[in-house]
Amino acid sequence: MNKFLLTASAATIALAGAVGTAAARDQIRVVGSSTVFPFTTAVAERFGQSGEFQTPVVESTGTGGGMKLFCAGVGESHPDFTNASRPIKDSELETCKANGVTPVEIKVGFDGIVISNSKAAKQIDLTKEQIFAALAKNVEVDGKVVANPYTNWSDIDESLPNTKIEVLGPPPTSGTRDAFVELVMEEACPEAIEAADGCTEIREDGAYVEAGENDNLIVQKLEANADAFGIFGFSFLDQNADKLQGSTIGGVAPTFEAIAAGEYGVSRSLFVYAKKEHVGAIPGMEEFIKEYTTDTAWGPEGYLADKGLIPLPDDARAKQAEDAQALKGMGS
Amino acid sequence: MTDTLAGGAKPQNNQHTNEQARGRLRKRYAAESRFKWLGAGAVLLSAFFLLLLLSTIVFKAFPAFRANELTLPLNLSAEHVNPDNLTGNNYDTIISDALLSLFPQVEGRQERRQVRGLISSGAPTLLRQALQNGSLTPGGTVEYALPMDDFADLYLKGLLAADSAETVLATPQSVAVEGNEAELRFSDDSLLDAAREAGALEEDGGALRLTTGAASFIIYLGGGAVKITDLAPDADAGVVARGPVLASVSADAAGPVRLRVIATPEGQRKISDREIVWVDQLKADGRTASAWNTQFFFGGASREAEMAGIWGAVVGSALTMLVTLALSFPIGVAAAIYLEEFAPKNRLTGFIEVNINNLAAVPSIVFGLLGLAVFLNWFNLPRSAPLVGGMVLALMTLPTIIIASRAALRAVPPSIREAALGVGASKIQTVFHHVLPLAMPGILTGTIIGMAQALGETAPLLMIGMVAFIVDIPGGFTSPATVLPVQIFMWADFPEPAFQQKTSAAILILLGFLILMNAVAVVLRKRFERRW
Numbered sequence: 001m002n003k004f005l006l007t008a009s010a011a012t013i014a015l016a017g018a019v020g021t022a023a024a025r026d027q028i029r030v031v032g033s034s035t036v037f038p039f040t041t042a043v044a045e046r047f048g049q050s051g052e053f054q055t056p057v058v059e060s061t062g063t064g065g066g067m068k069l070f071c072a073g074v075g076e077s078h079p080d081f082t083n084a085s086r087p088i089k090d091s092e093l094e095t096c097k098a099n100g101v102t103p104v105e106i107k108v109g110f111d112g113i114v115i116s117n118s119k120a121a122k123q124i125d126l127t128k129e130q131i132f133a134a135l136a137k138n139v140e141v142d143g144k145v146v147a148n149p150y151t152n153w154s155d156i157d158e159s160l161p162n163t164k165i166e167v168l169g170p171p172p173t174s175g176t177r178d179a180f181v182e183l184v185m186e187e188a189c190p191e192a193i194e195a196a197d198g199c200t201e202i203r204e205d206g207a208y209v210e211a212g213e214n215d216n217l218i219v220q221k222l223e224a225n226a227d228a229f230g231i232f233g234f235s236f237l238d239q240n241a242d243k244l245q246g247s248t249i250g251g252v253a254p255t256f257e258a259i260a261a262g263e264y265g266v267s268r269s270l271f272v273y274a275k276k277e278h279v280g281a282i283p284g285m286e287e288f289i290k291e292y293t294t295d296t297a298w299g300p301e302g303y304l305a306d307k308g309l310i311p312l313p314d315d316a317r318a319k320q321a322e323d324a325q326a327l328k329g330m331g332s
Numbered sequence: 333m334t335d336t337l338a339g340g341a342k343p344q345n346n347q348h349t350n351e352q353a354r355g356r357l358r359k360r361y362a363a364e365s366r367f368k369w370l371g372a373g374a375v376l377l378s379a380f381f382l383l384l385l386l387s388t389i390v391f392k393a394f395p396a397f398r399a400n401e402l403t404l405p406l407n408l409s410a411e412h413v414n415p416d417n418l419t420g421n422n423y424d425t426i427i428s429d430a431l432l433s434l435f436p437q438v439e440g441r442q443e444r445r446q447v448r449g450l451i452s453s454g455a456p457t458l459l460r461q462a463l464q465n466g467s468l469t470p471g472g473t474v475e476y477a478l479p480m481d482d483f484a485d486l487y488l489k490g491l492l493a494a495d496s497a498e499t500v501l502a503t504p505q506s507v508a509v510e511g512n513e514a515e516l517r518f519s520d521d522s523l524l525d526a527a528r529e530a531g532a533l534e535e536d537g538g539a540l541r542l543t544t545g546a547a548s549f550i551i552y553l554g555g556g557a558v559k560i561t562d563l564a565p566d567a568d569a570g571v572v573a574r575g576p577v578l579a580s581v582s583a584d585a586a587g588p589v590r591l592r593v594i595a596t597p598e599g600q601r602k603i604s605d606r607e608i609v610w611v612d613q614l615k616a617d618g619r620t621a622s623a624w625n626t627q628f629f630f631g632g633a634s635r636e637a638e639m640a641g642i643w644g645a646v647v648g649s650a651l652t653m654l655v656t657l658a659l660s661f662p663i664g665v666a667a668a669i670y671l672e673e674f675a676p677k678n679r680l681t682g683f684i685e686v687n688i689n690n691l692a693a694v695p696s697i698v699f700g701l702l703g704l705a706v707f708l709n710w711f712n713l714p715r716s717a718p719l720v721g722g723m724v725l726a727l728m729t730l731p732t733i734i735i736a737s738r739a740a741l742r743a744v745p746p747s748i749r750e751a752a753l754g755v756g757a758s759k760i761q762t763v764f765h766h767v768l769p770l771a772m773p774g775i776l777t778g779t780i781i782g783m784a785q786a787l788g789e790t791a792p793l794l795m796i797g798m799v800a801f802i803v804d805i806p807g808g809f810t811s812p813a814t815v816l817p818v819q820i821f822m823w824a825d826f827p828e829p830a831f832q833q834k835t836s837a838a839i840l841i842l843l844g845f846l847i848l849m850n851a852v853a854v855v856l857r858k859r860f861e862r863r864w
Contacts, residue, residue, distance in 0.1 A: 216831075
């Protein structure tokens with residue numbers, strides 16, 4: 001038996017060496033943000049169902065990790081697309097260019113970040129300043145910067161419920177957290193705290209609970225605890241609207257329409273970057289871009305809207321589709 | 333001493349039987365029984381938690397094992413299906429035509445879209461596959477069952493809009509249907525109170541409006557259904573109820589008039605009142621049926637909850653485990669034999685031993701980084717391949733197997749070796765003919781522990797691209813694949829509620845896979861077991 005297994009393992013190692021020079025890739029590879037992942041996978045699946053090309057492989061590596069892989073070079077061992085929940089950074093674009101990669105930027109839609117609680121409790125109205133007061137590590141009280149003294153919502157404003165502040169949200173590694181900090185905390189940051197560089201710091205005394213990257217877990221915890229609030233992407237609120245309600249921010253409720261119209265203050269754009277150099281080398285590149293940028297996919301009534309992606313306005317969508325399909329590279 | 337005890341009388345001052353001694357004895361007995369109870373308690377507590385965990389998973393997973401299918405009269409005649417070019421036909425149209433033929437009263441683009449939404453968006457692909465593999469033959473109209481949309485499925489399983497209550501109403505005095513609107517006149521005003529309780533909006537003159545934020549009122553009568561949106565008190569103590577017709581009402585159909593109140597407002601659920609009425613109608617017609625969910629067991633990954641299957645991940649896990657076993661078992665056992673039986677005991681082997689023991693405690697993600705650097709970047713092996721995954725996991729499993737194998741070899745009594753050497757066997761004959769077979773049960777135990785660990789691992793696979801959405805079922809060691817724990821992780825992360833049940837079901841499949849692997853090891857171990 002051992003002789004057999006030894007031979008088998010030797011053969012496996014030999015095989016491993018042999019496939020090192022694998023044949024040309026006939027499958028699109030996508031990496032990047034876990035926020036865009038549910039949308040790109042849906043497009044990939046439809047694209048594969050058409051039967052003409054193989055279904056693309058979509059990896060969830062996070063925006064930063066995806067950019068690193070994407071910009072590493074040209075060739076079949078490098079991915080063809082990357083998903084991003086923020087625009088490409090200048091430093092990343094430089095790396096890309098240094099490695100001969102020309103990214104084609106496609107803005108695919110919006111994602112709202114919501115603060116919501118269980119239907120068993122009352123819906124509340126918040127302002128960004130109130131959220132900052134509830135969650136920041138240091139706040140300004142009577143002109144002085146102090147460690148956050150608020151324990152109940154009603155300590156911040158009389159109109160808010162007299163319950164303990166308990167917010168479940170994403171950890172610092174998450175793109176949702178980055179966006180939340182940028183769109184809420186930094187905007188509502190008073191000058192005194194900005195001077196101390198403390199705008200991005202979230203309190204660590206138990207009022208903010210890092211609930212992990214899994215938004216579904218937050219949804220389940222909110223169902224069980226009516227006093228708690230959760231921070232997560234709009235699609236999770238949309239899919240669980242029978243159990244959860246979104247708090248209004250600055251008087252605007254997080255609805256599909258409000259986010260699409262740009263009225264809801266806590267929303268960000270989502271992007272997909274294509275590698276121009278791979279068009280023609282990897283089969284289906286242009287067709288995949290086309291599949292993503294048709295109205296059946298990303299339109300207001302497309303299947304991505306069903307998955308929770310908030311579409312761009314009509315004219316922006318037309319412009320993005322045109323630029324993307326013409327493969328208009330960045331910085332070229 | 334014997335003399336004094338002969339009479340049976342116990343000496344009063346014996347230090348083993350006096351009062352203090354008995355006290356000490358009681359204490360020791362008490363400590364023993366305390367420990368026994370604590371131990372039993374610990375076992376019971378862990379058994380309780382295990383049971384709790386398993387029962388929650390099984391309970392949650394249960395709905396995912398079955399799926400509701402909708403039987404449609406599909407028109408597969410020559411004008412719709414070209415048998416020579418099965419990929420080129422428009423299956424979308426065939427399916428939506430069949431669905432719309434079941435609802436002749438449906439008009440307007442929005443409503444048609446809703447009707448089409450009752451069936452899974454993967455249905456056209458399934459239909460094409462059925463035609464391609466010959467389980468359906470083109471020609472004529474064929475009744476064929478296709479999976480329903482996940483929300484319709486959840487509704488039929490009683491997991492959506494379950495908070496509804498039905499009451500029987502008195503027959504209305506009059507029913508007037510005009511186009512899509514119906515007007516019902518009731519002689520008592522009990523409806524008004526019910527609507528007020530359900531959060532209806534109060535308007536001038538005592539009228540009530542059931543807006544999107546209030547509970548849904550659906551009245552079933554005359555074989556159809558009407559949704560009540562407006563209620564107004566009538567001049568003579570009655571109520572006039574108005575609203576859109578959800579399913580056509582015929583004047584001459586008899587039967588009780590029922591009021592159904594769904595407490596969750598329509599705007600907040602993923603299935604509308606209209607869809608609920610349609611699904612109920614299909615169910616009453618015997619068109620829906622709950623069937624064993626073959627798509628879940630034999631399908632690949634999908635973003636549509638009803639189309640998502642576990643088979644791709646099962647195959648991926650099996651391929652990865654095969655590579656892991658084929659590499660780590662022979663190398664691990666050979667390393668253990670060399671170190672234990674042949675290697676000289678010096679500083680070098682001591683150093684190697686310390687390192688192997690340390691490697692067993694290295695976090696698994698480190699092996700993933702190694703795999704990325706060596707296998708992908710240097711050997712140029714493909715990303716996301718079970719081959720690379722298996723190699724990385726083999727590295728992770730090796731220390732466990734080596735340590736367990738060495739312990740097993742050491743446990744073989746020296747007399748066996750001496751006897752073999754004594755009758756003239758060479759060193760290698762001694763090891764392979766006598767020592768190794770006796771050590772095999774222990775080696776297999778170590779192997780199975782290592783393999784079980786490898787089966788549940790996701791962290792090292794993240795680095796080599798196996799945490800990915802892959803629809804196609806892997807065909808070999810180098811085609812892209814994912815593994816069971818990764819699939820569980822991804823399903824746990826998707827927002828659609830139907831994936832929650834799928835997650836639990838996938839956990840059960842993973843446990844089943846593990847039990848199967850262990851069973852093979854147990855059978856092998858039993859065959860090798862020797863007693864001396």
